[in-house]
Amino acid sequence: MNISRENIDELNAVIKISVEKEDYEKRVADVLKSYQKKANMPGFRPGKVPAGLIKKMYGNAVLVDEINKIVSENLSSYLSENDLNVLGEPLPNESQEPVDFDSQENFEFSFDIALSPDVEVKLTKREKLPFYKIEITDEMIDGHIKTLTSRFGKSEVVEQAGEESMIKGDIVEVDTDGNEVEGGIRAEDSVISTTVIKDDSEKEKIAGKKSGDSVIFDLRKAFPNDTEISYILKITKEQAAEVNGIYKFTIKEITEYQDPELNQELFDQLFGPGNVTSEDEMKVKVKEDLEKTFEMESEYRFATDAREKLLKKMDIPLPEEFLKRWVRVNNKNKEKEEEKVSEEQIENEFPSMLDDLRWQLIKNYIAKANDIKVEEADLKEFAKKSAKVQFMQYGLTNLPDEHLENYANEMLKNQDQARRMAEGVINEKVTEFIKDSIKVEEKEVSREEFNKLFDK
Amino acid sequence: MSIIIKPLVTEKMTEQGETLNQYGFVVRRDANKIEIRKAVEAMYDVQVTSVNTMRYPGKTKSRYTKSGILSGKTSAFKKAIVKLAEGDKIDFYSNI
Numbered sequence: 001m002n003i004s005r006e007n008i009d010e011l012n013a014v015i016k017i018s019v020e021k022e023d024y025e026k027r028v029a030d031v032l033k034s035y036q037k038k039a040n041m042p043g044f045r046p047g048k049v050p051a052g053l054i055k056k057m058y059g060n061a062v063l064v065d066e067i068n069k070i071v072s073e074n075l076s077s078y079l080s081e082n083d084l085n086v087l088g089e090p091l092p093n094e095s096q097e098p099v100d101f102d103s104q105e106n107f108e109f110s111f112d113i114a115l116s117p118d119v120e121v122k123l124t125k126r127e128k129l130p131f132y133k134i135e136i137t138d139e140m141i142d143g144h145i146k147t148l149t150s151r152f153g154k155s156e157v158v159e160q161a162g163e164e165s166m167i168k169g170d171i172v173e174v175d176t177d178g179n180e181v182e183g184g185i186r187a188e189d190s191v192i193s194t195t196v197i198k199d200d201s202e203k204e205k206i207a208g209k210k211s212g213d214s215v216i217f218d219l220r221k222a223f224p225n226d227t228e229i230s231y232i233l234k235i236t237k238e239q240a241a242e243v244n245g246i247y248k249f250t251i252k253e254i255t256e257y258q259d260p261e262l263n264q265e266l267f268d269q270l271f272g273p274g275n276v277t278s279e280d281e282m283k284v285k286v287k288e289d290l291e292k293t294f295e296m297e298s299e300y301r302f303a304t305d306a307r308e309k310l311l312k313k314m315d316i317p318l319p320e321e322f323l324k325r326w327v328r329v330n331n332k333n334k335e336k337e338e339e340k341v342s343e344e345q346i347e348n349e350f351p352s353m354l355d356d357l358r359w360q361l362i363k364n365y366i367a368k369a370n371d372i373k374v375e376e377a378d379l380k381e382f383a384k385k386s387a388k389v390q391f392m393q394y395g396l397t398n399l400p401d402e403h404l405e406n407y408a409n410e411m412l413k414n415q416d417q418a419r420r421m422a423e424g425v426i427n428e429k430v431t432e433f434i435k436d437s438i439k440v441e442e443k444e445v446s447r448e449e450f451n452k453l454f455d456k
Numbered sequence: 457m458s459i460i461i462k463p464l465v466t467e468k469m470t471e472q473g474e475t476l477n478q479y480g481f482v483v484r485r486d487a488n489k490i491e492i493r494k495a496v497e498a499m500y501d502v503q504v505t506s507v508n509t510m511r512y513p514g515k516t517k518s519r520y521t522k523s524g525i526l527s528g529k530t531s532a533f534k535k536a537i538v539k540l541a542e543g544d545k546i547d548f549y550s551n552i
Binding site for chain 2: 048050051052
């Protein structure tokens with residue numbers, strides 16, 4: 001067994017591993033022996049198959065397998081022993097001669113590796129980065145309150161039809177004199193919403209009418225859409241396409257949607273009992289909520305800015321040639337056909353991939369240099385937070401802590417997810433660290449301006 | 457007729473081949489150890505270190521059937537156990 005390394009340049013190196021007979025002989029024999037004990041072959045009782053036969057059948061496969069294992073074991077131990085920071089994974093050298101396992105006894109393998117460049121990040125207070133804060137306007141608060149309360153609104157019967165009324169009544173087809181057409185279409189208890197009437201002159205006819213009144217109007221003019229007509233007249237869409245002419249609508253009931261009254265009951269429903277007692281308090285509370293959500297966005301923006309700035313400042317060289325090859329090989333080895341991406345896609349996404357890698361290196365450096373670690377408690381906290389965000393999307397804002405904790409634990413059980421969480425924690429901590437070590441300029445911007453920042 | 461009649465392919469001999477490097481053959485009844493050594497060395501291109509031989513007598517075999525008693529006789533034979541020099545091997549399964 002012999003391992004040697006040749007540095008081609010700063011970022012690329014070749015590792016040569018030679019495997020001799022002594023290295024693999026015993027392991028191969030052991031594996032074959034265990035095969036012999038288990039092999040089931042016609043003509044022999046189990047465990048009584050001659051060794052020579054087993055060797056002939058499985059010998060080469062086992063040999064390849066064992067050599068593969070030996071090489072990868074040694075390669076990884078070599079990498080860790082020599083403290084080499086490798087980007088991607090070692091790839092077989094392209095000039096590798098084909099190996100003949102039948103006749104060769106000693107094997108030599110060479111691998112290309114890419115070394116990660118030395119990264120050193122120095123953060124001083126001289127660096128400046130803006131931290132955008134979104135200005136919260138009264139409109140935003142009002143809008144938010146409206147969406148919050150709208151769920152608790154009620155429909156109420158009103159006297160007069162207005163702009164946003166739902167009108168229930170009977171509708172019949174009539175002639176120009178206002179008499180019912182014999183054999184015409186009629187529907188009882190159909191509902192018309194004044195907001196969907198397209199034509200203004202038709203809308204005016206209904207406005208201000210009271211229950212019991214009747215209106216004659218041109219149905220086609222008021223509702224150009226077949227779907228609406230079919231709904232109002234309770235006929236199929238195909239039939240509705242042929243509907244024309246004037247109709248008499250007799251109003252039975254007018255209802256209108258009413259915003260809910262801002263009272264203690266509503267506050268309790270929205271914010272939990274006793275937390276909010278007046279409208280002003282509700283506004284303050286809503287503002288806090290908004291601040292919280294906006295702060296998350298601001299943080300995100302800051303993290304993106306920091307990433308961009310550091311990437312620009314550092315300009316880390318990477319072994320692009322090798323990485324491209326690595327990406328291609330990985331792509332080719334994917335088991336599922338649909339996971340594979342086209343050559344073009346690789347070409348397009350490659351630059352951003354390099355940037356991601358650079359950022360990863362910077363992050364790792366910062367984390368290592370400043371002793372940033374992921375603790376169990378951090379992970380839990382993060383899982384809880386993301387669980388909360390997830391539930392918030394479904395509109396569940398007041399979940400008990402216990403419930404969240406259970407859910408978070410459940411999430412952390414999934415290894416994949418736990419790893420992602422750990423990454424998230426590191427991200428957060430690194431961003432926090434960057435924020436502490438450079439000069440942060442707070443800027444207040446409006447929502448629109450903030451959104452524009454992402455368009456660039 | 458050649459000295460070696462057939463190899464002994466049994467579980468017992470397989471085991472011995474693997475552990476003791478000994479291989480068994482049925483040989484001509486009048487062959488002596490020297491002849492056997494030479495025959496094996498020539499046929500398998502190996503080096504023989506020792507030869508043990510044993511003679512087996514033929515036995516009468518009889519069976520009781522519906523149509524009376526069937527009787528017969530197995531033939532006598534000579535068995536040779538050959539030990540090979542270290543590193544040499546005979547593979548009786550090379551042609552499967």
